[in-house]
Amino acid sequence: MSHEARENTAEAPGEDGGSDTRTPPRAYMPGPQVARFVGGRGLAALGDQFLLFAIPLLAYKMTGSASQTGLIFLVEWLPRVIFLPVAGVFADRIRSYLLYIGSDFVRSGLALTAFALMFLVPDGKFLTLCVLAAGMSVAGAQSYVALEATLPRFVPMDQMVRAQSIIQGTEQTSEVIGPVLAALLASALPTTSLLAVIGVVYGLTTLNTLTLRRWLRTETLSGNTGEPTTVRSVATGIGEGVTTLLKLPAILGLVGLTMTVNLMVGVGMATSAATTVGVFHQPDKYYGALSTGAGIVGILTFFVVPKVTKRLNPFAALMTSYSLIALGGIGVGLANTFTQYALSYAVLLGTVGFFNVVIRTERVRRIPREHFAKTIAIIILLNQLSLPAAGLLVTLFTTSFSPQSIALGSVIGSVCAVALLIPLLARLRNYHAHPDPAPSHGQNDPARDGN
Known part of the structure; x- marks a missing residue:
């Protein structure tokens, strides 16, 4: 290690309490399973893009008001930011596959429930949309932080740039394809039907994570998992x-x-x-x-x-x-x-x-x-x-x-x-x-x- 690197090693003195906390070498997730994991996260990103398309469009069609649409944006964004620190603590204490399954299951359930309520409670459509936006915001924050925490636990450092590039590529691809697919679906189906499509997409990501739980269960958490949350x-x-x-x-x-x-x-x-x-x-x-x-x-x-x-x-x-x-x-x-x-x-x-x-x-x-x-x-x-x-x-x-x-x-x-x-x-x-x-x-x- 160079002299400069040794100097910078002291940037965080005492963080490990003076003891050697390094985890021993372990087997990483095989390539095909990593590909399925990343593909599942890419599908979730596609669901996010459908959501970004559907919620503002539904809000404006329901109210005809730009200010009400702005309120939806606030409801969609604020809970995410507030919940992020809590999501980080959970990701250090709870195995990531449980967080993925939980957040994707919640998002699937919220979307399908909102789709049903649009027909069952027509006078409460805007309130339903607000609750949907807030719930999706919190679950999305947990899923995003879990993704950041998962890669280092399963991908070797010499492959990290490639893994991060693939994740970034799937996100960029979803940003290109998502709005186009959502627009095509909106032209062929009622706008509220997009909520059902979103629910199905997150349901598929939940199933994908369930099929990978054998590997995801092997991750080693370094946080204090013994202390009650x-x-x-x-x-x-x-x-x-x-x-x-x-x-x-x-x-x-x-x-x-x-x-x-x-x-x-x-x-x-x-x-x-x-x-x-x-x-x-x-x-x-x-x-x-x-x-x-x-x-x-x-x-x-x-x-x-x-x-x-x-x-x-x-x-x-x-x-x-x-x-x-x-x-x-x-x-x-x-x-x-x-x-x-x-x-x-x-x-x-x-x-x-x-x-x-x-x-x-x-x-x-x-x-x-x-x-x-x-x-x-x-x-x-x-x-x-x-x-x-x-x-x-x-x-x-x-x-x-x-x-x-x-x-x-x-x-x-x-x-x-x-x-x-x-x-x-x-x-x-x-x-x-x-x-x-x-x-x-x-x-x-x-x-x-x-x-």
């Missing part, structure tokens, strides 16, 4: 996640960088309709094509990222991905034609997949196993706070500035913030920052070799 223990777990994060300067740098990326992306998304229709005077269908273009770019990164990350150290890979996102934001702000705008928008959103693979892999390498899920939950909470902040910025400045000017301003602000984060992010130039990172030290583990 009470309100006090959950609060203690959340505190441990915050404390762990504060002891990892490199991860703090990643959090700050991710927040600036989410700000740029959030402003870009919040201003995309106004720019497409209001500035470039394009029809609505061109607005829908923006997300498809971004999804296609994201899928292309799936093939490139594993090769790029082998040639670059984590810091260089991270700054490369960030630079692409910022260039896309600059193009969005300065575009003179819709073609220029659409291409820039695709780069802005599409290259986020590259960025996500790098930050997810580094989090796995650097966060200690015993606090991994609860720390990840705090990180995701902080990362997502900049999304409503982006909406607030657009709301405040849209009367004084054009949508493109606001997008350009978000990029300038982001770059200034990142310049202050460089001392923290520079710690990523080495591969290993903690003596007991989240994955086991398997064969060809860069963290063990000190490369």
